[in-house]
Amino acid sequence: MQIGQTITQFIIEEQRRTSGSGDFTSLLNDILVACKNISSAVNKGALIGVLGSAGSENVQGETQKKLDVISNDMMLDANVWGGHLAAMASEEMEEVYPIPGKYPRGKYLLVFDPLDGSSNIDVNISVGTIFSILRCADGVTNPTEADFLQPGTRQVCAGYALYGPSTMMVMTTGHGVNAFTLDQNVGEFILTHQGMQIPADTSEFAINASNSRFWEAPVKRYVDECLAGKEGPRGKDFNMRWVASMVAEVHRILTRGGIFMYPRDNKDPSKAGKLRLMYEANPMSFIVEQAGGASSTGRERILDIQPEELHQRVPVILGSKNEVQRVVDYYQK
Numbered sequence: 001m002q003i004g005q006t007i008t009q010f011i012i013e014e015q016r017r018t019s020g021s022g023d024f025t026s027l028l029n030d031i032l033v034a035c036k037n038i039s040s041a042v043n044k045g046a047l048i049g050v051l052g053s054a055g056s057e058n059v060q061g062e063t064q065k066k067l068d069v070i071s072n073d074m075m076l077d078a079n080v081w082g083g084h085l086a087a088m089a090s091e092e093m094e095e096v097y098p099i100p101g102k103y104p105r106g107k108y109l110l111v112f113d114p115l116d117g118s119s120n121i122d123v124n125i126s127v128g129t130i131f132s133i134l135r136c137a138d139g140v141t142n143p144t145e146a147d148f149l150q151p152g153t154r155q156v157c158a159g160y161a162l163y164g165p166s167t168m169m170v171m172t173t174g175h176g177v178n179a180f181t182l183d184q185n186v187g188e189f190i191l192t193h194q195g196m197q198i199p200a201d202t203s204e205f206a207i208n209a210s211n212s213r214f215w216e217a218p219v220k221r222y223v224d225e226c227l228a229g230k231e232g233p234r235g236k237d238f239n240m241r242w243v244a245s246m247v248a249e250v251h252r253i254l255t256r257g258g259i260f261m262y263p264r265d266n267k268d269p270s271k272a273g274k275l276r277l278m279y280e281a282n283p284m285s286f287i288v289e290q291a292g293g294a295s296s297t298g299r300e301r302i303l304d305i306q307p308e309e310l311h312q313r314v315p316v317i318l319g320s321k322n323e324v325q326r327v328v329d330y331y332q333k
Contacts, residue, residue, distance in 0.1 A: 007032065007169060007180045007189035014173060023106055027084035027133065028157070028171075031110075032189065034078035035129055035161035035169060038071045038115065039182065042127060042163045065121055068092055071114035071129065085110050086136040087143040089310055091279040096145055096310070105141065108156070109134040109148055113279040116160070117245025126164035128247025132283040133157040145310050148278065152303035158283035160247050170196075170251065172290040177254065198293035199257035202320040206241045206249050207261040214265035218298060218330035219317075246275065250284050250318070254291055259319035261327070263298060273297070273315040277307055281316050294324035298331040 011025050049066075072092040079085055083104035088097040091113040099105050112131040120127055133156045136143055159171030167182035169189050179193035205226055212220065226238035241258065243249055249260045262274050275281050285295035285302040295302045295318035302314065317327050 003191055003194060005191050007191065010178065010180070010191055014175070017175075023084045024108070024133075024156070026082060027079070027106070027108055027110075030079045030082050030084070031075075031131055031159075032169065034075045035167075036182065036187065037074045037078065038067075038129055039161065039163050039167040041067060041070055041074070042115075042121070043167075045121070045124070065115070065118045067121055068115050068118050075112055075114050075129070075131075079110055082106070084108055086140065087147070088112070089145075089148050089278065090114060091276055091311070094311075096143060096148065098142065107136050109136050109143060111148065111278050111283075113276070116247045116280065117243070120243070120245050125243065125245065126162060126248040126251075127245055128163055128251075129161040130247060130280055130283050131159055132278070132286070148310060149307040151306050152277075152282035152285055155282060155286050158286040160250070160283070160287070162247050162251050164248070164251075168192075168251070170254065170287065172287050174286075174290065177287055177291040179254075196254050196291050198253055198288065198291045198320055200292070200321045202253075202257040202259060202323055203236060204239045204241055204252075204256075204258035205261065205323070206243070206252075206258060207263075208242055208244070209240065211265055211267060214267040216264060216266075216298075216331075218327060218333075219261060219263045219265075221330050222327050246280055246284060250288065253288070253293070253319045257320045259317070259323040259327070262316045264315035271313055273313040275313060275316045277302070277305060277312045277314045278310060281314050284316075285318060288318045292321065293319050294321045296324055296328050298327060 011028050015025050072090055081103050084106035085099055085108050086105050088110045110133055114129055115127055116130050117127040134150050135156055140147055157173045162168045168179055170179040177196040180189035181192040182189050225232050225234050229237040264273050281302050288295050297315040298317055317324055
């Protein structure tokens with residue numbers, strides 16, 4: 001690997017190093033095509049009339065933006081025909097999406113959030129696409145929801161595309177984390193950040209403080225200590241950040257450290273958390289751990305969770321290893 005090589009070169013070299021298959025390389029290329037198309041639509045925004053509400057709700061009961069629907073269709077269209085997938089699942093769709101019979105079926109399963117942070121679209125703040133690749137069990141020709149319910153430790157690859165001032169692709173196949181920046185002039189993702197590592201300590205935390213009255217005691221204790229600054233038990237000042245886009249939050253942590261928290265609270269006791277295990281928590285936890293960070297619900301490691309349903313929600317606390325461990329320690333106490 002070397003700075004400046006294309007993502008296609010990188011994937012092929014990774015394939016050779018790990019004795020991977022050409023199917024996997026081709027699948028990643030199909031995902032890249034989808035992300036380039038989504039990036040183009042996001043960047044054009046109001047120029048092509050894709051901002052605003054779609055007038056519909058997803059399976060979570062959340063209002064869909066036009067770009068949620070468009071991005072979901074782009075991911076499906078780019079990946080349905082290649083013969084590398086057995087099925088797909090999206091945060092925007094209630095059921096598993098089977099590969100139509102007219103196309104060949106492959107040995108992988110694709111799970112994705114087509115446009116994370118879409119509430120930020122209309123105000124031109126960074127959004128992104130999150131994806132996770134799993135293996136389909138041998139002999140399974142018509143995957144069901146049960147075939148997708150694999151713990152995060154079994155992910156083959158996880159990544160996200162960030163649509164910000166520049167479009168970036170960040171991904172891991174279990175051998176570290178690398179980031180690629182889209183060169184718009186040639187239409188290629190170029191390796192720009194190799195072997196990304198999250199500092200173990202930090203002075204930044206990200207949380208939606210408007211929910212503070214609903215937080216559990218360990219989270220409230222941690223945040224109160226950060227807010228106390230130099231005069232408090234931590235003996236140093238902290239900065240708080242909140243973008244309301246998990247892709248943007250995780251990318252900042254990968255770049256300069258920090259801790260991101262969307263913990264369980266009592267605002268709606270019927271929900272175990274806000275973020276989705278399969279579409280957000282698992283792929284981001286895989287990336288963060290591969291970069292030397294940690295990820296937990298506060299009570300258990302996220303990647304060890306056995307999923308119970310496709311749209312399962314979980315609490316998420318991830319980022320700089322020592323800070324995550326501090327929160328976990330507070331839960332244990």
